[in-house]
Amino acid sequence: MGKRRYLAYAIRRLAQFALVVFIGVNLAYVITHATPIDPVEQSISAVTYYGNTAPAAIEQMRSSLRELYGLSGSPVEQYLVFWKRILRADFGPSLSAFPTPVSTLVTRALPWTVGLLTVSTIVAWGLGTLLGGLAGYDRTNRGLKLMGVVAMGLHPIPYYILALLLLIVFGFLWPVLPISGGSAMNLPQTLSVDFVLSVLLHAILPALSLILIGVGSWFLGMRALVSNVVTEDYVVYAELAGVQPWRILSSYVMRNALVPQVTGLAISLGGIFNGAVITEKVFGYPGLGSLLVDAVYAGDYGLVLGVTTVSILGVSVAVLAIDLLYPLLDPRVKVR
């Protein structure tokens, strides 16, 4: 592959990336602003329990809040202000947690989500891929066969059912693990041993629920891929040539079958920035998913846009990275 051809491809791909992000953010802007929830009315509703107020005074409060929240001005003016802010990586203040900047809320939630999902995604991927590869290669192993049955059984279970089961088992019947939060109460969030241990302990149940479902999915995918690869001529030839089975598995089978799995992993890692909405809600985990749900209910445009933009960027960057790296790593991929 020529350097010039690759450079042209990369530039084209970067332009596509910018376009996708632009369209995605715009869509998010339009959708959030089309919601019937009005954050100003939500706020006013919060104070209507206090005494009797003349409609004129309420109207004054309404216009003050519109001004304060940056919702005054025509739709076009608001849209232009939005893009000015986006280009400065500033999503403005959260409306439901005014005046805290959206970026502060997102930055606070991000490490929890990234930490939990990165580890559980990689662990699920690693275990599922390894075991799926072995199961696809050695169809006679009883343990791996059983694992296939377990994976088939786990895969279709709705996530929240498994999460609730884990909660009941480890939170009530055998209460050894924390069922809520990211760390123990009244423990300063510093890099102390106590805090780190507490974070790990609190992550066990949410991570386990993600891993159990994830492993099944990766396992089944990898087993199917390996099942195809083992029938390829070069694998049969290697077997006939007396190459060691472990070497056939690692160098001939797994490496070739891994390519789609790696793509899937990259996209999954990009998707981390969506947050794990159900996980975080069920386990009360302080991440982006919980933040997003609360923001939607509150009609907090700025916060919804902040989280969705991070998510759009995460997925788009992951896909961009795959597209840019593949032609360099895989000789079968050609750019035109």
Place this chain on the structure above:
Amino acid sequence: MSRTRALLLVACVLVPQLLVLAGSGHAQGIPQNIPRRELLILENPEGTIKNAGWFNIWAINAGSQSNGLQQVALDTLWYIDPESGLDGVWDNSLAADKPQYNADFTEMTAKLRQGIFWSDGVEFTADDVVATVTTQIKNPAMRFSAVLASNVASVTAPDPTTVVFKLKKPNSRFHANFTVRWGAVWILPKHVFEKVEDPAKFDFNKPVSLSAYVLSSYDPDGKWYIWQLRDDWQRSSLGRFGKPGPKYLAYVDPGPPDKRVIAQLNHELDVVHDIAPEGMFALAKQSKATRAWFKGFPYGHPDPTLPAVIFNTQNELFKNPDVRWALALLIDIKAVSMAAYRGAATISAIGVPPTGTHPATYHQPMEAWLREFELDTGKRKIKPYDPTVGKQIADMLRPSMGEQIPSDPADIARAFGMGWWKADPQGAQELLEKAGFAKRGGAWTTPDGKPFTVRVMVEGDLRPVMTRAGTMIVQQWKQAGIDARIDVAQGTLPTRRAAGDFDSFIGWSVETFGGHQDLSYFLDSWHSQFVAAPGKVQPLRNWQRWSSPALDGIIEQIRTVGFDDPRSIELGKDYVKLAVKEMPTIPLMAYNVFTAMDQTYWTGFPTSDNPYANPVPNWGNSRYMFVKLKPAG
């Protein structure tokens, strides 16, 4: 040793260690480094607080109120308890006496206590009250700005213990703004806020406390807040009642109802704010340490609010009282009670919640009038009131609940309510026909020939009990031939309700003090002067947008009568009679809050046997509970 065996050996050593660590209490929801015998753990029903470090309650919508801030850190002039109170329902808190009005109620004077100090050592004075009012009037985006700007012409402090409010118009209930029912206008520290450039953007972190506790620590992710008893707790208004029992209070987000049940069964949540009836039943059955408001069925604490079918009376279909009455007669309240609360509801036929002192003040005295009340269906006169409905519900539950169901009529009335309207499909049919509706092929049509469609707006899973009530009512109306539908508002509720974008809504527009006879807290906002034009946003509690010259007359008379004047009860009864005749909302029941209290570590919680305070822990009044709590064992 093979590699596998070595790994197994390592696992056998490490896994038990991890489990020991997990099971040691390090793992579960107990704050670290605080002795459990000094700590009370309560639910903050606001959940996880996004803006955890925000304590400026005077700014709108910016942080948590029920994280202990309004219960144990802030204070105001007066409190009214929805139950009997520690020393009567009325408590002069920062005030030294009751509010004093001039003859025409255009001026209110508040005398203040001496010897009350902010937690930073500054003495509380009248200047703090004046600053509370003026700061908010100057900043229209602050929480109490609109109500204060509407009412206050001027506020002055002639001396450090006297505040004089000159009002823009006569208002015999102005003090209600500074009287805690659930919350109130909290007093802000002048010495802190006078140094702040923009009070609406000031986080007030760390908060300076005026009550018995100060902030000890909080979770930046908004899951928990811990408050510590002030060393100088005697210098707070609560100090008059003795030393609060718990040295520490943790207000936490325990998660959804199932997790609240688990947490209390594990003795990690002493006070559950509210759970579904089924959760309460499970706790009552499985935990010997759990106590609710009622010792047995129906368990829940009846809030001084009145869930009802609230009609949008600006909708043409619901302008006619005959139509509203017809819909009332198509409801079987027993089925609604079972659907919503599994029978654990306290029903009310009149527009006053059957809570606190109200049954004695309104429900019982009006019983005779209700029995004689007649409706003209156009074809005949009927007496729709059935005084035995509460008893019928008790009888219906007795086979399954056994001895938990009281047999004494007074206890039945207290737990399940008194009478309600008989389900009367024939009466309903006659009323609809009188209003010009017609039944064709089993389906009702409106006077202009269209299908009679009623959307019943509910909050969805945000308030499941009311959603279940609404679903049952829809079913009953459908069976009668009305095209009734559930309309789930979920997060859009505040916007839609305020805009009048609903036919009917299951919720409440009646909120009372509970422990006090006065109904003006909600009633004054029903005056037609506050009713918005169709399509415009309706402020305050008159969601039904009901305006009536007769009601205006009653409200205007109440405004000229003192808060404690017995005449206000008579005017309250006039409202009840008018609301029965007009039926702008169909009253259903009290909003029962299933507050569960675990007595493993603390005893002395308020209950129906000892109703000294509202136990629901997000109410400002719940602070009185802390001075009665004692360590168990």
